[in-house]
């Protein structure tokens with residue numbers, strides 16, 4: 411009996427790592443060959459795996475984090491002091507930090523209801539206004555939030571019309587697609603994260619995707635302390651120590667082998683929640699518009715009010731289940747709230763009423779049933 415209770419109360423995390431078993435072989439190989447450092451076969455192999463997976467005009471640079479990848483994309487676009495960069499307000503802070511690293515200024519844009527990502531109408535309005543102020547933005551950082559692609563057609567049209575490049579922050583979205591084109595291929599630069607909470611992980615890491623080989627070479631140069639050719643270390647550019655280690659890249663190679671399975675399991679989670687909670691009038695889900703496929707990194711449900719959201723979150727917490735409010739928008743963050751923003755209320759509403767439910771690919775059907783039962787009990791009390 412005692413065992414049964416503790417088993418029932420075992421911790422359920424929001425989005426924990428899920429190893430496949432293949433990772434260890436690549437790590438063992440690195441140890442056997444003493445390829446602990448520097449860059450080695452696992453880094454090159456991991457980059458190849460990603461390029462093959464995207465299979466579309468993509469050159470991958472393995473880095474220490476997704477944040478580093480966004481930073482390098484901004485540097486490659488010559489974003490510098492005083493420049494303006496358009497950012498989706500509904501995201502995680504790491505999408506925006508690198509704008510500040512460069513001494514540039516973020517301009518925040520709210521989301522559309524259809525995808526929860528950057529709203530094309532507001533984006534165009536903001537660009538027109540910034541241009542009229544003689545402050546044409548240097549870049550647009552668009553997010554594939556929770557794995558749902560942004561409105562690629564509309565954003566690419568705007569990017570072209572105003573000649574402003576797009577950095578696609580696909581940190582959460584490897585495995586998603588738009589009209590059968592994979593996330594990670596939409597932007598002038600694209601970014602993946604392999605942080606511990608993402609759909610696949612290197613324990614910590616990221617990848618920058620460039621659209622040509624020259625840009626990849628520049629990114630590798632900047633990420634390895636900007637060392638110029640020659641035996642002596644000569645530097646005429648400021649560099650960064652941003653490369654991924656050969657050990658961690660080994661984890662990434664093992665994880666790439668099961669990416670499709672992981673996506674299917676995350677989608678299974680969403681479908682399970684939708685099947686069991688979708689009939690409640692007070693709970694809404696983000697559906698996939700036609701042509702959009704989300705990897706369903708996290709299943710985020712939207713309740714009727716902040717009060718209900720919080721009560722359910724605490725109820726789950728009491729049962730040792732981790733859930734988390736939907737991202738607090740950047741225009742509300744103390745570090746960013748003085749920057750200009752173009753709002754329509756969508757991100758505020760999602761933040762207040764949205765809750766991310768446990769979404770790991772290692773959840774069992776028992777875990778999912780346990781979570782659903784608690785939420786149902788709230789509405790049926």
Ligand SMILES: *Cc1c(COP(=O)(O)O)cnc(C)c1O
Pocket residue numbers: 474475476477478501502504505553579581582602603604605615616
């Ligand atoms: C996780 C995440 C990042 C940052 O990636 P790290 O690898 O943790 O640096 C950036 N943007 C979004 C949207 C993320 O979710």
